[in-house]
Amino acid sequence: MSGFGNAFSSSIGKKFIMGATGIFLILFLIVHCGINALIFLNDGGLTFNIGAHFMATNWIIRAGEVVLMIGLLAHIFQALRLTLQNNKARPVKYAVNDGKANSKWYSRSMGLLGTLLLIFLIVHLSNFWVVSRFTGIPTVDANGHEDLYAVMKATFQNPLIVGLYVLSMISLCYHLLHGFASAFQTMGWNHSKYNGIIKGAGIWYSIIISILFAAMPIAFHFGFIQ
Amino acid sequence: MSTGNMNLTLKVWRQKNNKTAGALVDYKLAEISPDMSFLEMFDVLNEQLINKGEEPVVFDHDCREGICGMCSMFINGRPHGPKDLVTTCQLHMRSFKDGDTIVVEPWRAAAFPVVKDLTVDRSAFDRVIAAGGFISVNTGNAQDANSLPIPKMQADAAFEAAACIGCGACVATCKNASAMLFVSAKISQLALLPQGQPERYRRVQSMVAQMDAEGFGNCTNTGACEAECPKGISLENIARMNRDFASAKFASEETV
Ligand code: SF4
Ligand code: FES
Numbered sequence: 001m002s003g004f005g006n007a008f009s010s011s012i013g014k015k016f017i018m019g020a021t022g023i024f025l026i027l028f029l030i031v032h033c034g035i036n037a038l039i040f041l042n043d044g045g046l047t048f049n050i051g052a053h054f055m056a057t058n059w060i061i062r063a064g065e066v067v068l069m070i071g072l073l074a075h076i077f078q079a080l081r082l083t084l085q086n087n088k089a090r091p092v093k094y095a096v097n098d099g100k101a102n103s104k105w106y107s108r109s110m111g112l113l114g115t116l117l118l119i120f121l122i123v124h125l126s127n128f129w130v131v132s133r134f135t136g137i138p139t140v141d142a143n144g145h146e147d148l149y150a151v152m153k154a155t156f157q158n159p160l161i162v163g164l165y166v167l168s169m170i171s172l173c174y175h176l177l178h179g180f181a182s183a184f185q186t187m188g189w190n191h192s193k194y195n196g197i198i199k200g201a202g203i204w205y206s207i208i209i210s211i212l213f214a215a216m217p218i219a220f221h222f223g224f225i226q
Numbered sequence: 227m228s229t230g231n232m233n234l235t236l237k238v239w240r241q242k243n244n245k246t247a248g249a250l251v252d253y254k255l256a257e258i259s260p261d262m263s264f265l266e267m268f269d270v271l272n273e274q275l276i277n278k279g280e281e282p283v284v285f286d287h288d289c290r291e292g293i294c295g296m297c298s299m300f301i302n303g304r305p306h307g308p309k310d311l312v313t314t315c316q317l318h319m320r321s322f323k324d325g326d327t328i329v330v331e332p333w334r335a336a337a338f339p340v341v342k343d344l345t346v347d348r349s350a351f352d353r354v355i356a357a358g359g360f361i362s363v364n365t366g367n368a369q370d371a372n373s374l375p376i377p378k379m380q381a382d383a384a385f386e387a388a389a390c391i392g393c394g395a396c397v398a399t400c401k402n403a404s405a406m407l408f409v410s411a412k413i414s415q416l417a418l419l420p421q422g423q424p425e426r427y428r429r430v431q432s433m434v435a436q437m438d439a440e441g442f443g444n445c446t447n448t449g450a451c452e453a454e455c456p457k458g459i460s461l462e463n464i465a466r467m468n469r470d471f472a473s474a475k476f477a478s479e480e481t482v
Contacts, residue, residue, distance in 0.1 A: 007475035010434055011404075011444045012468055082444045086402035089336050089443030095237075095250055096329045098303030099401065102453035108401050110446060182447040188472065190465030 014078060019186035021075040022179050026205070028068055033212050040215075042225045045149020049141050052148040056132060076118065083111050106174035107182075113175040120168035127155050156220035165217040173210035180205055230259025232319060235327040236271065238283055244339045250329065260320035264307060265290060265297060267319055285344040290315040292456065295391030298398070299344055300331040305395035305454050313393060313456045333394050335403035337440045348394050350440040351408060357436035358429035359412045361421050374420050384418035387411045389457040396451035396459070402443030407451035409437045410463035417470055427474035431482035434471055 007013045035055065038048040055061050099108055106113060128151065131137060137146040156162055180202030184190070189198070219225045234255045241248025255274075258267055265287050272282035288296040297314040301307035307317045322328060330344065338346040376384075390411035397405050413430050416422030422429070445464065452461045475481060 004475055004481065006435065007481075010471075011406075011438050011442075012434055012471045013475070014444055015468070016472070082446070086404075086443040086446075089403035089441060090334055090401075091336055092334050094300060094303065094331055094334055095239075096303040096331070099450070101304055101308075102399060102450040103401075103448040107446070107448040108450075178447075185447050185461065185465055186468060188465045188469030190462050 014082060015186045017074060017078050018082070019183040021071045021078070022183045023187075024068075024071045025075060026176070026180060026183070028071075029209055033209050036216060037212055039149065039152070039225060040219070044141070044226065045147065045153075046141055046143055046145075048149050049143065049145040049147060052132070053145045056146070072121075076114070079111065079114055104178065107178045110175065110178055113171045116171040117168060117175060120164065120171070123161070123164060124168075127161070128152070152216070153220050156217040159221065162217040162221045166214045169210045169214035172213070173206050176206035176209065177203065230257055230262070230319070232258040232260060232322070232324045234258055234267075234322070234325075237327065237329045238271075238344070239331045240283070240343055241332075241340050243342055248340065248343075250331075258319055260318065262319045263290070263315055264299070264301070264317040264319065265315050283344060284342040286346075287315060292316040293391060295393035298333050298346065298348075298393060298395070300333060300398055302329055305333070305398040306393075306456050310453075311456055311458055313391075316456075333398035335394075335397050335442065337403065337405070337442050338394060338397065346394075348392070350442070351392050351394065351405070353440065354405070354409055354433055354436045355412060358425065358432035359416070360425070361416060362424060363421075376419060380418055383462075384415050387414035387418065387459065387463055390415075390455075390459050391457060393456060395454050395456060397442060399450045399454040400443065400445075401448060401450065402446055404445040404451075405437050405440070405442040406445040406464050406467070407455060407459055407461070409433055410467035411459045413467050413470065414463040417466065426470065427478040428480055428482055430467060430470040431474050434467070435482065 008017060035048070035051040038051050039045060041047050099105070128148070131151055132146070132148055137148055137151055139147045139150055141147045141149065156165075181198055184194075184198045232255075236253040236255060237250045238253060239248050240251045253271055255267065255271060258270065262270070265285070268283060268285060275282045286296045286298050288294040290297075292313045292315060295313070297306075299306070299314045301314070301317070306312060306314045307321065309317055309321055332338075332340050332344045333346045333348075335346075337350040338348055341347050388411075390408060392408060394408070396407035397403050400406075413433055416429065417426050447461075449461060452459065
């Protein structure tokens with residue numbers, strides 16, 4: 001075989017795709033969370049709307065959005081393929097299997113956590129992304145920017161949506177707790193000098209990102225920010 | 227032979243062959259000594275079965291001292307039972323309590339079909355080794371061992387990888403039935419030494435391709451294999467294999 005051969009169809013190549021898209025999504029979440037955290041300035045969303053306006057109009061960001069969608073879909077489809085193959089690799093299940101004796105429940109439940117996140121994403125994208133990109137944001141703020149902040153505020157008056165968001169961020173936290181360090185292991189970055197840093201950074205990243213995201217619907221719903 | 231005071235209930239997987247379905251069958255055992263090994267306890271069971279005119283339970287074993295990798299029982303949900311860093315043959319009945327119910331199943335993986343009862347066919351591992359787990363050596367007199375300097379840490383890491391006995395507990399416990407720990411150990415033991423360099427990048431590609439062809443699952447880094455491996459083979463080996471695989475596919479001219 002020539003060129004890269006079966007680089008991406010082999011089991012290790014498939015891991016590379018999961019890990020690389022995972023790291024890409026981890027980086028995306030930092031940007032997403034950073035801009036969203038502007039709502040906590042509690043200035044009626046003026047600063048946040050500037051950020052949102054920039055993200056919606058800058059062509060580099062818009063091009064990045066396409067890459068993001070491709071990365072996300074690759075992560076999801078690859079995960080589905082891997083899960084189906086892995087189920088086939090053990091056709092007869094154990095009568096007794098003591099998984100907790102040797103691994104973390106969330107490491108064994110990445111598919112379940114990911115599915116919960118997928119359901120969340122569908123709701124989330126229809127709440128905000130579809131509105132800002134397609135159906136249109138109804139009002140503008142004092143600066144004349146589309147008032148995405150007002151859309152958030154209105155959306156998070158619904159307690160069911162708030163509940164779904166908070167539960168989904170718990171799923172996200174556990175998904176990341178495994179995924180962050182796992183991506184490094186997949187990429188071959190397992191080294192005594194870095195393992196502690198990777199593990200620590202993964203735990204802090206997962207917790208901080210999830211708490212910040214979960215705080216947003218809560219803050220709107222209970223009127224902590226206006 | 228039974229001289230102890232433990233009474234046990236065993237639930238043992240009985241399966242005639244690869245074509246028929248199996249089931250767990252209950253057996254009562256009395257007067258088991260806590261000093262017996264797990265396999266000796268099975269010997270007692272089999273003597274009873276033979277005396278009753280029933281078929282004994284078929285299970286794999288050879289050295290009974292933890293070095294051959296033949297014994298392979300999935301005991302109460304864990305490969306090689308409840309203790310860390312031991313094989314089934316080195317597990318003793320003192321690790322259980324009087325009155326316990328013990329469930330014993332074979333390794334379960336599509337790539338390890340059941341031959342009979344608790345014996346599975348692990349020749350998939352042999353084919354992975356045959357695909358690239360070798361080095362090329364000139365015939366003639368063996369050269370002086372010290373003519374190739376090897377750093378101590380490197381030699382130790384190679385030795386630790388070479389401790390893998392090919393038992394398959396890593397596959398058995400992995401939720402994906404992945405063979406990554408075994409294959410990475412067999413690749414690392416050669417990749418870490420100068421003698422393994424000529425075939426290094428060809429080897430990793432061939433052995434990984436064979437691993438995939440055998441129908442093992444894909445690794446998701448749960449770490450269960452490392453936790454259950456009787457020889458303490460480290461996940462570092464999997465990371466090394468991944469690095470070598472990437473180098474081979476993306477940077478070496480020799481793509482297999
Ligand atoms: S890596 Fe460990 S568990 Fe897997 S075959 Fe080798 S010795 Fe057995
Ligand atoms: S019988 Fe040889 S390792 Fe257990």
